[in-house]
Amino acid sequence: MNNLRRKTLAAASAVTLGAGLAVTGGLAPAAAAGPETSYLVLAPQGATTGKAAARVAAADGTVVAAYDQIGVLVARSTNPDFAARVAGAGVESVASTAGLGTALDEGETVEVSAAQAADATGDPTKEPLYGQQWDMDMIHVPQAHAVTTGRPDVVVGVLDSGISSTHPDLATQIAKDKSTSCVGGVTDTTEAAWNPTNSDHGTHVAGTIAAAINGVGVTGVAPGVKVAAVKVVNDDGYIFPEAAVCGFLWAADHGMRLTNNSYYIDPWELNCRNDARQRPVWQAVQRAIRYSQSKGVLNVASAGNSNYDLAHKITDTGSPNNGTPEERENLTNACLDLPAEAPGVVTVAAVGPTGAKSYYSSYGQGVIDVTAPGGDTRFRTQGARSTSTDGILSTTFNTVTRTNGWGYKQGTSMSGPHATGVAALALSAHPGMTPGQLSSFLERTATAKPCPAGVYNPVPLIPTGPNAYDATCSGGARNGFYGAGVVDAYTVVK
Numbered sequence: 001m002n003n004l005r006r007k008t009l010a011a012a013s014a015v016t017l018g019a020g021l022a023v024t025g026g027l028a029p030a031a032a033a034g035p036e037t038s039y040l041v042l043a044p045q046g047a048t049t050g051k052a053a054a055r056v057a058a059a060d061g062t063v064v065a066a067y068d069q070i071g072v073l074v075a076r077s078t079n080p081d082f083a084a085r086v087a088g089a090g091v092e093s094v095a096s097t098a099g100l101g102t103a104l105d106e107g108e109t110v111e112v113s114a115a116q117a118a119d120a121t122g123d124p125t126k127e128p129l130y131g132q133q134w135d136m137d138m139i140h141v142p143q144a145h146a147v148t149t150g151r152p153d154v155v156v157g158v159l160d161s162g163i164s165s166t167h168p169d170l171a172t173q174i175a176k177d178k179s180t181s182c183v184g185g186v187t188d189t190t191e192a193a194w195n196p197t198n199s200d201h202g203t204h205v206a207g208t209i210a211a212a213i214n215g216v217g218v219t220g221v222a223p224g225v226k227v228a229a230v231k232v233v234n235d236d237g238y239i240f241p242e243a244a245v246c247g248f249l250w251a252a253d254h255g256m257r258l259t260n261n262s263y264y265i266d267p268w269e270l271n272c273r274n275d276a277r278q279r280p281v282w283q284a285v286q287r288a289i290r291y292s293q294s295k296g297v298l299n300v301a302s303a304g305n306s307n308y309d310l311a312h313k314i315t316d317t318g319s320p321n322n323g324t325p326e327e328r329e330n331l332t333n334a335c336l337d338l339p340a341e342a343p344g345v346v347t348v349a350a351v352g353p354t355g356a357k358s359y360y361s362s363y364g365q366g367v368i369d370v371t372a373p374g375g376d377t378r379f380r381t382q383g384a385r386s387t388s389t390d391g392i393l394s395t396t397f398n399t400v401t402r403t404n405g406w407g408y409k410q411g412t413s414m415s416g417p418h419a420t421g422v423a424a425l426a427l428s429a430h431p432g433m434t435p436g437q438l439s440s441f442l443e444r445t446a447t448a449k450p451c452p453a454g455v456y457n458p459v460p461l462i463p464t465g466p467n468a469y470d471a472t473c474s475g476g477a478r479n480g481f482y483g484a485g486v487v488d489a490y491t492v493v494k
């Protein structure tokens with residue numbers, strides 16, 4: 001009976017795919033097959049996934065990845081009743097991740113000319129574009145490099161949109177044997193799979209961490225370390241939870257000591273543990289992060305670009321960002337921005353060239369751990385127009401022309417990798433540090449920065465309105481805008 005039904009569903013699925021939404025009304029099968037949907041299926045904490053896998057099969061599903069280390073399965077099914085049918089002994093919870101993909105906060109790239117990139121300026125590090133890397137001066141990268149540029153056995157997982165392996169500033173910097181795609185929750189280690197498709201976000205992030213000192217382009221914070229591409233962004237620009245879970249586990253199981261996470265992974269931005277639909281997603285990611293920490297990985301994450309007070313969550317009107325916005329009232333602090341707010345993750349805010357909070361940087365006392373340069377292309381004009389050179393210059397990949405280059409982007413996506421790069425230098429100098437020790441060390445060595453008085457808004461002329469970027473800082477030496485302060489590459493190695 002079950003087999004017969006499955007065949008019927010498969011046939012219905014084929015018809016539906018061929019004819020769009022033409023199957024309607026009373027003639028349609030009572031339980032027509034839906035589109036193939038991905039699910040996270042959680043075994044009870046500490047249990048193996050064997051029973052859960054059997055339930056997946058019995059519920060017309062296919063296990064596409066088994067993360068036994070954390071008791072999580074990634075499954076796919078066309079059965080609309082899959083979630084209900086899979087529930088039972090051996091399954092703690094199950095959640096469809098359909099609609100839970102989150103668009104990468106891409107940001108605009110302003111490219112610089114190739115001639116500029118090859119035109120030596122005679123700066124201390126000899127990199128042609130170093131004169132435009134105000135961010136590296138701010139965190140004392142040249143002073144750090146006089147001590148160390150990092151050790152090649154420190155490998156940083158860049159959970160992002162892939163890294164261009166042909167880039168002249170990155171080709172020598174990538175640990176290819178540790179790079180993979182995790183799109184769909186399943187690993188694919190072919191080089192093409194972890195190169196960028198429609199986004200060069202990860203290429204830019206990787207350059208900030210480890211662009212080579214080679215007489216071409218820019219320098220990264222830690223050019224002596226290696227980066228590994230762990231591609232979690234799909235070709236539509238979305239990050240799904242199963243990809244992030246895969247990414248954390250891949251990094252942990254391939255000897256990486258650090259991961260950089262310049263993204264968030266759920267459509268609510270603020271993921272609520274007390275929301276039944278989202279709870280399994282939170283649990284799966286939480287398990288993956290805990291597992292990676294148990295393997296010695298420190299995870300660094302961007303705070304977000306919404307000028308949002310993460311310590312005082314009242315409403316979240318922007319989500320889900322791949323569907324109809326829903327206003328959700330009464331958000332509490334049980335609603336977490338993942339992975340930025342997961343315990344043990346270093347949460348990074350952004351500053352511009354003045355050292356003041358970037359207008360877009362999210363903040364929050366007790367949430368922000370440290371700050372780093374992310375650029376602020378609006379402060380100079382009070383928001384009236386953009387000045388791209390106040391962004392962060394790094395490696396780019398033009399996805400239309402398929403060519404490598406250099407260019408500016410801004411965002412906490414750019415500040416995160418500065419902190420990650422500093423952490424990579426710290427680990428190079430102090431290889432024995434545990435993730436907890438390393439994160440405390442980053443905070444202890446940061447340059448504290450006090451709150452500005454009153455309501456802060458560097459961009460009153462921005463077109464969205466005079467108060468759109470108002471923000472109020474609270475706290476003392478450690479505060480909501482800057483956490484423990486601006487990371488410093490020199491003090492972690494001297």
Ligand SMILES: [Ca+2]
Pocket residue numbers: 127169211212213214215216217218219
């Ligand atoms: Ca270079």
Ligand SMILES: [Ca+2]
Pocket residue numbers: 340341342343344345346347367369
């Ligand atoms: Ca944190």
